[in-house]
Amino acid sequence: MTKITIEDTRHVAKLARLGLADEQLETLTGELNTIIESIGKIAELDLEGVEPTTHALEVVNVWGEDVPHTSLTAEQALSNAPDPENGLFRVPKMHS
Amino acid sequence: MTDLDLLTLTARDAAGLVASGEVSPAELANSYLDRIAADPDRTNAFLHTDRAATHASVAHAATLSGDDSLTHRGVPLAIKDLLSTKDMPTTCASKILEGFHPVYDATSVELARAAGLVNLGKVNMDEFAMGSSNETSAFGPVRNPWDPTTVPGGSSGGSAAAVAGGFAPWALGSDTGGSIRQPAALCGIVGLKPTYGVVSRYGLIAFASSLDQIGPMTKDVEDCADLLRIIAAPDPRDTTSVGPREPIRLKKRDRLDGVRLGLPKQFMAEGIDPDVKSIIEENLRQAVDLGAAIVDVDLPHAEYALAAYYLIAPAEASSNLARFDGVRYGHRAANVDNLGDMYDRTRAEGFGPEVQRRIMIGTYALSSGYYDAYYGQAQKVRTLIADDFRKVFEHCDLVVGPTSPTTAFGLGERMDDPLAMYASDMCTIPTNLAALPGMSIPSGLSNGMPVGFQIMGPAFSENEMLSVAWALEQSFQFDPVPPRLRAAAGGASA
Numbered sequence: 001m002t003k004i005t006i007e008d009t010r011h012v013a014k015l016a017r018l019g020l021a022d023e024q025l026e027t028l029t030g031e032l033n034t035i036i037e038s039i040g041k042i043a044e045l046d047l048e049g050v051e052p053t054t055h056a057l058e059v060v061n062v063w064g065e066d067v068p069h070t071s072l073t074a075e076q077a078l079s080n081a082p083d084p085e086n087g088l089f090r091v092p093k094m095h096s
Numbered sequence: 097m098t099d100l101d102l103l104t105l106t107a108r109d110a111a112g113l114v115a116s117g118e119v120s121p122a123e124l125a126n127s128y129l130d131r132i133a134a135d136p137d138r139t140n141a142f143l144h145t146d147r148a149a150t151h152a153s154v155a156h157a158a159t160l161s162g163d164d165s166l167t168h169r170g171v172p173l174a175i176k177d178l179l180s181t182k183d184m185p186t187t188c189a190s191k192i193l194e195g196f197h198p199v200y201d202a203t204s205v206e207l208a209r210a211a212g213l214v215n216l217g218k219v220n221m222d223e224f225a226m227g228s229s230n231e232t233s234a235f236g237p238v239r240n241p242w243d244p245t246t247v248p249g250g251s252s253g254g255s256a257a258a259v260a261g262g263f264a265p266w267a268l269g270s271d272t273g274g275s276i277r278q279p280a281a282l283c284g285i286v287g288l289k290p291t292y293g294v295v296s297r298y299g300l301i302a303f304a305s306s307l308d309q310i311g312p313m314t315k316d317v318e319d320c321a322d323l324l325r326i327i328a329a330p331d332p333r334d335t336t337s338v339g340p341r342e343p344i345r346l347k348k349r350d351r352l353d354g355v356r357l358g359l360p361k362q363f364m365a366e367g368i369d370p371d372v373k374s375i376i377e378e379n380l381r382q383a384v385d386l387g388a389a390i391v392d393v394d395l396p397h398a399e400y401a402l403a404a405y406y407l408i409a410p411a412e413a414s415s416n417l418a419r420f421d422g423v424r425y426g427h428r429a430a431n432v433d434n435l436g437d438m439y440d441r442t443r444a445e446g447f448g449p450e451v452q453r454r455i456m457i458g459t460y461a462l463s464s465g466y467y468d469a470y471y472g473q474a475q476k477v478r479t480l481i482a483d484d485f486r487k488v489f490e491h492c493d494l495v496v497g498p499t500s501p502t503t504a505f506g507l508g509e510r511m512d513d514p515l516a517m518y519a520s521d522m523c524t525i526p527t528n529l530a531a532l533p534g535m536s537i538p539s540g541l542s543n544g545m546p547v548g549f550q551i552m553g554p555a556f557s558e559n560e561m562l563s564v565a566w567a568l569e570q571s572f573q574f575d576p577v578p579p580r581l582r583a584a585a586g587g588a589s590a
Contacts, residue, residue, distance in 0.1 A: 004460075008460075009456070011463075012456055012459050012460045012463060013456065015459050015463060016414060016443075016455050016456060016459040017418075017421070017436075017439045017440055017443055018440065018443050018444050018447070018452055018455065018456070019437070019439075019440030019441045019443070019444040020444055020452070024452075028452070028453065028456055031453060031514060032453075032456060032457065032460065034514075034515065035406070035453075035457060035514060035515065036457070036460070038403070038515055039402070039403035039406045039407055039470075040403075040469075040470065041400075041403060042400050042403045042404060042407070042470075042473045042474060042477055043469040043470060043473055045400070045473060045477070047473060047476040047477070047480075050476040050479055050480060051476070051479055052472060052475035052476045052478070052479060053475050053476075053478040053479045053482065053529075054475070055306075056292045056293075056306045056307070056336070056531040057291070057292050057293050057336070057338070057531045057555065059293065059336075059338055062332075062335065062338075064332050072199060072200075076199040077199075077424075079197065079199055080196055080197060080199075080424070080425035080426070081423075081424055081425065082422060082423075082425075082426075082427075082428035083428070089423050089424055091423055091435055091438065092432050092433075092434055092435050092437075092438050093434055093435065094434060094435050094436075095434055096433040096434040096437070
């Protein structure tokens with residue numbers, strides 16, 4: 001099994017949008033190696049021909065009635081917003 | 097109400113006191129709230145209580161019509177803090193959701209309210225339900241009422257400690273890999289994870305959507321059946337919910353003649369504490385005395401369940417938790433350079449170490465070049481485990497074994513060793529992967545600490561499980577009140 005390097009960890013943290021400091025990345029690199037080495041044993045199993053589980057339980061499709069119903073008001077949807085403005089979620093600019 | 101009353105009352109005892117007029121629902125709720133506020137052991141089971149909101153909940157219950165059907169009107173309920181409640185904050189024990197006020201109730205909460213139950217407060221848990229000891233909570237660990245130097249288990253540790261410690265008559269928990277059953281076992285109470293789909297997940301803040309189920313945590317089997325009956329229903333707002341196949345009903349039986357209990361050799365093998373094992377063996381002898389037959393069965397792929405789970409659950413979590421980005425709710429990092437910087441810093445500041453670790457494992461397992469080797473393989477192992485159970489149930493009616501490989505361990509003992517912590521769930525994870533129901537009932541003491549006996553069944557066999565559990569409970573004669581609390585409350589030992 002290939003060893004996870006700090007650069008790999010940095011890449012994964014970027015994908016996960018976690019802005020971690022170098023020392024945190026270092027700790028995580030060690031932990032990820034230990035964990036992946038333990039759970040990664042299933043990568044070596046020969047499972048040719050086994051269907052992957054895609055649904056927890058086999059159930060037949062259920063159709064909903066196509067009737068209008070009330071949904072959240074804009075006010076409710078914005079009630080937890082860190083920075084609402086004019087009925088919108090305000091965010092910092094894309095590029096600094 | 098005395099402390100001893102609160103320690104011993106089942107939910108139906110409480111309902112009886114309310115129905116006879118001996119105590120009003122407001123007095124009952126106040127008694128529990130006073131005990132929660134006093135909390136001399138620093139149990140820390142509750143994250144949010146609000147006397148005014150609880151009294152409003154009492155008032156609402158009084159307005160409901162349908163006198164005969166509302167058998168538990170006015171009985172308080174502790175609610176795990178990942179179930180949305182519109183009258184109290186919902187934080188998942190995470191800083192990223194500190195101060196979050198849902199604008200709607202989870203379906204399970206809505207059903208509890210419709211049955212006349214009262215919101216007593218929101219209980220502590222591992223952050224985003226990721227943990228087996230309740231130590232990953234951003235708001236401090238929960239202590240086990242049997243011994244405050246030990247953990248209550250997790251992730252529904254607050255729910256379990258609330259019930260065991262006399263802070264609530266019963267509680268709602270959730271179970272992704274054992275999070276109802278393992279803390280129930282460690283705290284000496286009853287906990288049931290229903291078949292996937294029996295209880296709606298609408299309003300449950302998701303951890304791993306294909307595994308998560310909400311279920312009851314109670315003092316005994318009869319309360320467990322009553323609370324499951326209240327929350328088990330199909331719900332158009334959760335497209336994976338189907339409800340129970342037949343109405344939940346406890347059939348009390350004295351004997352277990354003709355019942356075949358399968359004992360997988362994997363559940364009594366390496367990794368199970370010898371004392372726990374000997375109590376389970378004694379429990380099996382008691383089952384045989386009641387007429388049950390013990391059948392040796394094999395779950396050959398169970399040894400891969402832990403690995404499959406710790407790939408599938410983090411993978412789903414990494415996707416589910418992408419929504420916490422500081423835009424619409426929850427924590428937002430201050431003084432950021434731009435939008436991307438806000439995402440990165442909000443999530444680094446808001447999530448605790450275990451949640452970050454799981455997001456990293458999941459993101460890694462799903463990333464380009466590794467998907468087939470890890471996530472893909474794990475999903476195939478999941479199929480094999482479900483097949484194992486299918487074959488086993490051709491030879492037995494239910495599967496039994498220990499709930500947890502050990503009794504409650506010391507606070508801090510496993511926090512520096514994620515793999516040792518993950519192994520706490522080795523006996524409970526297989527049923528989550530196979531979408532099957534499982535429950536834990538207290539079955540004995542090892543060095544003064546509770547041991548849980550696990551019962552697992554085919555999909556939708558909750559009624560059969562409850563019936564067998566009830567018979568075993570009568571035989572085990574477990575006293576759910578921790579002796580130290582009984583003594584502190586001035587009660588003689590039972």
